[in-house]
Amino acid sequence: KAGVTQTPRYLIKTRGQQVTLSCSPISGHRSVSWYQQTPGQGLQFLFEYFSETQRNKGNFPGRFSGRQFSNSRSEMNVSTLELGDSALYLCASSMGTGSPYEQYFGPGTRLTVT
């Protein structure tokens, strides 16, 4: 079974631009969560989608948004990019939401904002 895939793997953007990242979950998985990883803050939860509905949201500004499609694929968007948005963005999928389901992570998209 194929794992979680994320595209693109690497991205360079300029301050003020916007960016869209894509995540394809493992087949049959309906929950997709997004995380941001930076050296200073570690791994932080952004949001979770289940059945096309946002279930949970982390403490990030409104510039960070996401959506999920009927095939469970998900995208996240960051508008008006700031230098501090440079990070590894990780997507994780699971069969259901919450415990005891385990989450499987993709390889991440490394975003650099210049």
Add this chain to the structure above:
Amino acid sequence: DAKTTQPPSMDCAEGRAANLPCNHSTISGNEYVYWYRQIHSQGPQYIIHGLKNNETNEMASLIITEDRKSSTLILPHATLRDTAVYYCIVKGGTASKLTFGTGTRLQVTL
């Protein structure tokens, strides 16, 4: 979700068992213990999880104490490829949010 405490770093010789401890003294009855690891610059990898019974899979064993206040992840025969940061996460409820701490940096050496 209950807070966890892990040692910041550990060393293990290749071929030996690596025993990674985790304290979670405020765990509640419906919270699971999850273990993930992250090899440098890769996405975290799910290892194992459990509620109160000991669990084993092809990667590792999870030993949870009877009072559930602590647990140990055991990698039975560590290899160099097991060098990574290991995260112990306690989670319950209906949300999928994982709260990652600083984890234990395991260094496997020859």
